[in-house]
Amino acid sequence: MDMRILGRLTAADALPFYSWVAVGGAVVTVLGLLTIVGAITFLRKWRYVWTEWMTSLDHKRIGIMYVMLALVMLVRGFVDAIMMRAQQAVALNSTGYLPPEHFDQIFSSHGTIMIFFMAMPFLTGLINIIVPQQIGARDVAFPFMNSVSLWLTAAGAGLVLISLVVGRFSTAGWTGYPPYSGAEYNPGVGVDYWIWAIQVSGIGTTLSGINFIVTILKRRAPGMKLMRMPLFCWTTLATSILMIFAFPALTVTTALLALDRIFDMHFFTNAGGGNLMNYINLFWIWGHPEVYILILPAFGIYSSVVSTFAAKRLFGYKSLVYATMAIALLSFTVWLHHFFTMGAGAGVNAFFGIATMVIAVPTGVKVFDWLMTLFRGRITFHPSMLWALGFIVTFVIGGMTGVLLALPPADYLMHNSTFLVAHFHNMLIPGALFGYLAGYMFWFPKAFGFTLDERWGKGAFWCWIIGFYLAFMPLYVLGFMGMARRMERYEISAWQPFLLIAALGAVVILAGITCLVIQLVVSIRKRNEKRDLTGDPWDGRTLEWLTSSPPAPYNFAVLPQVRDIDALHDMKRHGSVYVRPKQYEDILLPINTGAGVLIGGLAFVFGFSAVWHIWWVAAAALLAILATAAARSFRDKTEFCLTGSKVQEIENRHFRDLAREGVL
Amino acid sequence: MSPVGDDTALLPHDEAYDERAFGFWLYLMSDAIIFALLFATYQIMAGDIAGGPQGSDLFSLPHTFGETLLLLTSSLTFGLASLALDAGNRRRVLAWLGVTFVLGLGFLAMEIHEFHGMITRGAGPDRSGFLSAFFTLVSTHGLHVSAGLVFILVMTVQVVVKGLSRPVSSRLERLGLFWHFLDIVWIGIFSVVYLPGILR
Numbered sequence A: 001m002d003m004r005i006l007g008r009l010t011a012a013d014a015l016p017f018y019s020w021v022a023v024g025g026a027v028v029t030v031l032g033l034l035t036i037v038g039a040i041t042f043l044r045k046w047r048y049v050w051t052e053w054m055t056s057l058d059h060k061r062i063g064i065m066y067v068m069l070a071l072v073m074l075v076r077g078f079v080d081a082i083m084m085r086a087q088q089a090v091a092l093n094s095t096g097y098l099p100p101e102h103f104d105q106i107f108s109s110h111g112t113i114m115i116f117f118m119a120m121p122f123l124t125g126l127i128n129i130i131v132p133q134q135i136g137a138r139d140v141a142f143p144f145m146n147s148v149s150l151w152l153t154a155a156g157a158g159l160v161l162i163s164l165v166v167g168r169f170s171t172a173g174w175t176g177y178p179p180y181s182g183a184e185y186n187p188g189v190g191v192d193y194w195i196w197a198i199q200v201s202g203i204g205t206t207l208s209g210i211n212f213i214v215t216i217l218k219r220r221a222p223g224m225k226l227m228r229m230p231l232f233c234w235t236t237l238a239t240s241i242l243m244i245f246a247f248p249a250l251t252v253t254t255a256l257l258a259l260d261r262i263f264d265m266h267f268f269t270n271a272g273g274g275n276l277m278n279y280i281n282l283f284w285i286w287g288h289p290e291v292y293i294l295i296l297p298a299f300g301i302y303s304s305v306v307s308t309f310a311a312k313r314l315f316g317y318k319s320l321v322y323a324t325m326a327i328a329l330l331s332f333t334v335w336l337h338h339f340f341t342m343g344a345g346a347g348v349n350a351f352f353g354i355a356t357m358v359i360a361v362p363t364g365v366k367v368f369d370w371l372m373t374l375f376r377g378r379i380t381f382h383p384s385m386l387w388a389l390g391f392i393v394t395f396v397i398g399g400m401t402g403v404l405l406a407l408p409p410a411d412y413l414m415h416n417s418t419f420l421v422a423h424f425h426n427m428l429i430p431g432a433l434f435g436y437l438a439g440y441m442f443w444f445p446k447a448f449g450f451t452l453d454e455r456w457g458k459g460a461f462w463c464w465i466i467g468f469y470l471a472f473m474p475l476y477v478l479g480f481m482g483m484a485r486r487m488e489r490y491e492i493s494a495w496q497p498f499l500l501i502a503a504l505g506a507v508v509i510l511a512g513i514t515c516l517v518i519q520l521v522v523s524i525r526k527r528n529e530k531r532d533l534t535g536d537p538w539d540g541r542t543l544e545w546l547t548s549s550p551p552a553p554y555n556f557a558v559l560p561q562v563r564d565i566d567a568l569h570d571m572k573r574h575g576s577v578y579v580r581p582k583q584y585e586d587i588l589l590p591i592n593t594g595a596g597v598l599i600g601g602l603a604f605v606f607g608f609s610a611v612w613h614i615w616w617v618a619a620a621a622l623l624a625i626l627a628t629a630a631a632r633s634f635r636d637k638t639e640f641c642l643t644g645s646k647v648q649e650i651e652n653r654h655f656r657d658l659a660r661e662g663v664l
Numbered sequence B: 001m002s003p004v005g006d007d008t009a010l011l012p013h014d015e016a017y018d019e020r021a022f023g024f025w026l027y028l029m030s031d032a033i034i035f036a037l038l039f040a041t042y043q044i045m046a047g048d049i050a051g052g053p054q055g056s057d058l059f060s061l062p063h064t065f066g067e068t069l070l071l072l073t074s075s076l077t078f079g080l081a082s083l084a085l086d087a088g089n090r091r092r093v094l095a096w097l098g099v100t101f102v103l104g105l106g107f108l109a110m111e112i113h114e115f116h117g118m119i120t121r122g123a124g125p126d127r128s129g130f131l132s133a134f135f136t137l138v139s140t141h142g143l144h145v146s147a148g149l150v151f152i153l154v155m156t157v158q159v160v161v162k163g164l165s166r167p168v169s170s171r172l173e174r175l176g177l178f179w180h181f182l183d184i185v186w187i188g189i190f191s192v193v194y195l196p197g198i199l200r
Helices: A020-042 A046-054 A059-090 A100-134 A143-162 A190-218 A231-263 A276-309 A317-333 A335-342 A346-374 A383-405 A408-414 A418-448 A454-480 A493-525 A567-574 A595-611 A615-633 A644-660 B014-045 B061-087 B090-120 B129-162 B166-199
Strands: A587-590 A639-642
Touching (some): A020 A046, A020 A100, A059 A100, A059 A143, A059 A418, A100 A276, A143 A190, A143 A595, A190 A231, A190 A595, A231 A276, A231 A317, A231 B129, A276 A335, A276 A418, A335 A346, A335 A408, A454 A493, A595 A615, A615 B129, B014 B129, B061 B090, B061 B166, B129 B166
Antiparallel strands (some): A587 A639
8 A cells, every 4th residue: 555645646647738628627627616716705705605505404505505516517517528529520530639548538527427416416406405395394304414415425526526637537437347447457546536536425325315215204294195295205205215225336336446446456357356247237236226316306307397387287196106116116127238248148138128128117107197297288388398398208219219228139239339328318318407407497486586587498498409319319320330439539431420410419508508507697687577476486286385485494484284295286276375373383493514514525535535545644534524423423402493483574574575476 | 594593402302313213224224235235245256266265264163253252242232231221320321331342342353353364374355356355345344343333432422421311312222223233244244254154
């Protein structure tokens, strides 16, 4: 083991002078950070940012911070994507503009960022903001642990970002297959950045999973039986169960790879009795459920959006619930379809192929349920509804190609080709990202008290969906033409037209992202026109629309009585909505703490020093995390009391607004 | 959010303790998956000795039996601490926690001794796939025991400083779950790693 004070960190190795593009990326990253820090300092907002946001244990604020992280990482991940598209568009018989070493880092960081640091924080953020409100709860079960999860995720994201400035990122792809990711072939720091970023954020995700399960099972409002929960709560429950059962597999996989790399162990090496097939199995035992961790929450969002903007009760609620749980269960029985070509026996491949096709059944049930909800509904074409409609059409195409890939003989032909790349983007872009964006536009007014501009929202949708088809349909064709994934250059001129179309698609998606940015800026500037004082801008059907926007810290001054799946709709029909009690009760709320930020910061220090083999710092950081946790455990009183009279003051304001809007 | 009301700090509601216990069970389930995968990995790699020593060359039944006795007894003594907790007897709680700590420390010492002996004989974790899997599985359990020992120390201080208050006793209950969980895992290690290794 390396015992130097700074481990293997030396200025010559660490700075990104191997490629001018990487230098540019590093400069942008550093300037971005300096801009944010400078802006907060210039506006003298550090106290506000620290006391109101970073140390906050309010699930809505934690959720908002998760989504902000996700949007930043979406931009970073997209920059990676458009760079790859640009490289492949020009790299016919030429080296293009990216050296191979750098191109490999880009496809590795694109996948890692989009899955772990865009999609995961996006869905966790939306769940955090909405689920406690949908079940009529005042908070999540473990507010402090929630903060720890957030800052561990942020620490992981920070490790990926800093790898662009200090050192390099992995070149082993987002899946990090050995032996290429082992120390023998990849002795640098890249794979270590990948390992520790995932390890740190993965623990945060496991904790989030525990938090959401306990919240949903223990904190539902009176009368809200499981079978009366909004579908988003069901999909959150399923996703959380998958998180606590699947993420340990990722922890084990990356930990064993780290042991191989640091202590010369032989889990996945070629020699010394290593078994690299075990890595691939372990990785996908996490990896396949992960697909559903990403997609199920989006299914829940679509259910809310479709039913609200069709102004109809969700069709086939029970079948949607059973389908969700069936998908969650089946997701653990299909991992081998990611490596049919590894050469398991025909019987094994047949089993996993059939299990994979079986998943299409509950998914199909869901698609029909959404269609039937739309049928004869009074449809409002809000941007969220457009995302949902675009999803239904596009996702079905992706599902078809998935069933194709589920056939082992066909998979042997298409394995590792761009057909596969097209397939999983065809699942995850509509199946996850469109859903999160639908949720973002749907619930934004709940979080901030004003609605997002719809015209720019629709512009974003059309750019994204057209860009998606342009970018990925050519990849299906290229897959059939034999193009392998992750190619930095190629010699076949017949491929280039398709790669040019794909690059054009990426440009159109860039326009979509620009629309999202403009939408946010325009909406903030017009926030007074777009103010929503009712807390219920879309004639909502579920309980999150009963609270004020943004909600009071306690969400509900009086816990609602639930009698129906569409609890709020039911209250509206019976005239029992917005009823005030004679007297408000005292409410306990969590006291803010910086311990979560501290643990996240220490985890970042730990990860960074583990990457660079600065072992004494890594050990000190681990001890400090332990000490922080132990010190925190001495605090018995972690909540303060918001008295009934204070609650009444806040509620008076809300009811004045409601009266002004003529809702009462 | 910042405190809006007056700052009268209050103890959590009864339901909060149920939630914490349930959350801890979920954590244990998640941890059990980690061990399950390490067991599976060990099982796959048990034969990958790469020309090096195998289990029967390295394991000693009396030594493992000693470790097992220490750990199982520590589970019993923790149970006695839990009984004392129910009876509200603070001194007996502290005494049994102390005994549990010593037994756990003894277990850990024996494990480190075993590891040390293996490494000096050239049978360290970098020798073969089998030994990588062995060291990782067994020392993951050992690390858990170490964490449990730290947890016992923290709780001992809390019992001394705060007495057997509701928050403290709920933490002790969760520590108990953790400690007994490690016992169960050890029985797995004994039956999957040591027994077949010696009998082979």
